[in-house]
Amino acid sequence: MIQPGARVGVLRGTDTVDVVVSENLIKQIVTKGKDYVPMTMRVPVYAAKVMNGEPAAAAGIAPGDRILTVGADTVPTITEFLPALKAHAGDSVTMRLVRADGTPDIVTARVSDAGKIGIQMLSPTEIFDRQTVNYSLLQSVPRGWEIGTDRLVSYVSSLKLVFTKEGAQSLGGFGTLGDLFPARWSWYSFWQITAFLSIILAFMNIIPIPGLDGGHTLFLLVEMVTRRKPSDRFLEIVNTCGFVFLLLLLVYANGNDIYRFFIK
Numbered sequence: 436m437i438q439p440g441a442r443v444g445v446l447r448g449t450d451t452v453d454v455v456v457s458e459n460l461i462k463q464i465v466t467k468g469k470d471y472v473p474m475t476m477r478v479p480v481y482a483a484k485v486m487n488g489e490p491a492a493a494a495g496i497a498p499g500d501r502i503l504t505v506g507a508d509t510v511p512t513i514t515e516f517l518p519a520l521k522a523h524a525g526d527s528v529t530m531r532l533v534r535a536d537g538t539p540d541i542v543t544a545r546v547s548d549a550g551k552i553g554i555q556m557l558s559p560t561e562i563f564d565r566q567t568v569n570y571s572l573l574q575s576v577p578r579g580w581e582i583g584t585d586r587l588v589s590y591v592s593s594l595k596l597v598f599t600k601e602g603a604q605s606l607g608g609f610g611t612l613g614d615l616f617p618a619r620w621s622w623y624s625f626w627q628i629t630a631f632l633s634i635i636l637a638f639m640n641i642i643p644i645p646g647l648d649g650g651h652t653l654f655l656l657v658e659m660v661t662r663r664k665p666s667d668r669f670l671e672i673v674n675t676c677g678f679v680f681l682l683l684l685l686v687y688a689n690g691n692d693i694y695r696f697f698i699k
Contacts, residue, residue, distance in 0.1 A: 441455070441456045442454070442455055442456075443456060475514065476559050477511070477512045477514065478512055478513045478514075478556075478557075478558075478559050478562065479501060479511065479512055479513075479562065480501060480502040480503075480510055480512065480513055480516045480556060481499065481500070481501050481502075481556060481557040481561075481562060482496055482497065482498055482499065482500045482501075482502070482554045482555070482556065482557075483498060483554075483555045483556055483557040483558075483561065484498055484554065484555040485497060485498060485553065485554050485555075486553035486554070486555070488553075489551075489552065489553020489554075490544045490545045490546065490547065490551075490552045490553055491544055491552040491553045491554045492553060493544070493545075494530070494542040494543060494544035494545075494552075495542050496530075496532065496542060496544065496552075496554065497534070497535065498535070499534070499535030500532045500533065500534055500535060500540075501532060501533045502516065502530055502531075502532055503530075503531045503532065503533060504529075504530060504531040505519035505520060505523065505528055505530055506519065506522075506523055506528045506529060506530075508522070513556060517550070520546050520550045520551065520552065521550035523546045523550075524546050524547065524548050524549065524550040525546065525547070525548045526545070526546060527543055527544065527545045527546070528543070528544065528545075528546060529541055529542070529543050530542050530543070530544055583630065583634060586630075586631055586634055587634050587638060590634065590635060590638065591638065605691075606687065606688045606691050607688055607689075607691055607692050607695075608685065608688035608689030608690075608691070608692045609689060609692070610689070610692035610693075610696065611688075611691075611692055612632070615628050615631075616628060644677050644680065644681070645673040645674045645676060645677030645678075646674050646677035646678045646680075646681060647677065647681075650673070650674070650677055654670065
């Protein structure tokens with residue numbers, strides 16, 4: 436997670452500069468919704484598969500070809516490629532390619548009204564070299580602790596955003612939790628997200644909210660300090676208030692999911 440005050444290295448032209456993430460920037464990112472991606476990998480446009488009968492096939496684009504330009508627009512990555520296609524929707528446009536064998540070429544393809552030409556692009560894992568890091572049992576324990584504490588610190592430090600207008604609007608329920616998991620099954624993602632949710636639940640449980648373990652601990656500490664036990668009636672009232680608060684929070688979070696699904 437990117438937190439306020441974090442320094443992000445950015446390649447600007449030929450220079451590398453550090454950008455300090457402000458709290459206002461985090462709030463702006465939160466209000467954009469879960470589909471907004473402020474930063475993404477720069478993935479070049481390689482055709483992995485060409486659909487039969489589609490404009491790309493008619494233009495002679497083949498698997499392994501890299502698309503460099505769409506009309507007058509240079510498209511070094513998918514980030515520029517998709518908007519360029521949208522800008523030429525319904526028109527025929529020239530494209531400069533590099534064939535799979537390294538030969539440069541120029542083709543003309545018709546872009547559909549939806550801004551498509553009928554290709555499936557290579558994923559980053561199929562383009563870039565990857566390195567797998569394996570940990571022994573003894574190495575995995577400190578590494579797991581490091582990742583877990585880092586996630587916990589990031590989560591706790593971002594909780595203050597919940598008490599802002601932007602943070603409250605970003606709260607989600609069961610639907611948001613489901614969106615955390617990738618569309619394709621991955622054991623790594625499954626256990627990583629499961630561990631993250633466990634950390635969240637553990638921390639939430641120790642917050643001194645009546646009805647949770649943290650609330651009981653708070654009253655026990657008060658009893659230890661004052662040497663007086665709160666009355667049963669008092670405990671009944673505060674625990675009921677805490678339970679109602681948690682129910683309202685549950686309804687509000689899931690209501691946000693419903694609102695975003697049907698209205699936004």
